[in-house]
Amino acid sequence: MEDLVAYIKRYPNFFLHLSRKYIKITKMDKKAAILKLIPEQGILPLYFNKDTEVSISILHALYEAGIRTVEYTNRGEAALKNFAELRKVCDKELGGMYLGIGTIKDGATAQAFIDAGADYIISPGLVEDVIPVANKHDMLWVPGCMTPTEIIKAEQLGAKFIKLFPGNLLGPAFLSGIKELFPNILFMPTGGVELSKENIGGWFKAGVCAVGMGSKLISKDVMEGKKYAELTAATKEAIEIVKASR
DSSP states (O other): OHHHHHHHHHSHHHHHHHHHHHHHHHHHHHHHHHHHHHHHHOEEEEEOOSOHHHHHHHHHHHHHTTOOEEEEEOOSTTHHHHHHHHHHHHHHHOTTOEEEEEOOOSHHHHHHHHHTTOSEEEOSSOOGGGHHHHHHTTOEEEOEEOSHHHHHHHHHTTOSEEEESSHHHHHHHHHHHHGGGOTTOEEEEBSSOOSSHHHHHHHHHHTOSOEEESTTTSOHHHHHHTOHHHHHHHHHHHHHHHHHHO
16 A cells, blocks of 8 residues: 555656546446436436425435436525535435436536536526536536427537427427437427326337426425325336336
């Protein structure tokens, strides 16, 4: 050990280069892991609650159902503070959980949540000033798109994963009509995806890799009533519907 310490002191720049290279590889591996995990999981739960403890309890309920990545949404003043606490919970208690942040509409907000430990960034639209921030950290960024023009622009900017938003307005028929134009893009609808075989099955038949599920899964009633066991059961049901729909 003493010899190793002496060697590091003698050649600090060499070991600094190795450490930076290792960090970069690790981040790239995380991006690849998330791009694999979301399609495997088949659903991406998303939610926000101003209460920190409720937010943590929901995360535990989802984890118990088998979820290993979620999107916490930036939709309230408490979002950043809560996100930092969720990060601590993931690191200490929920092994293998990746924590994404959604509703990111500018680069400064993206940076704030990256500093708080975000594993990936999701936007409701094609927010171009988020891209260099995410790329600086070798981080996955997922833009929201509603038209072929937006999808083409996102692809040209390097997007690998597109959030179709709002999903309930676009519908599975929209994706069926454009899917062949984008063979290298992963699609996920968010907004109005329902917990039913008909709705989820229709999206997978159209060619999505996963569905984003917010209030139809993590409802106001579940959050206000703290019905965490019900949430776990509903999430397991959603996972089984996805499996049957592939």
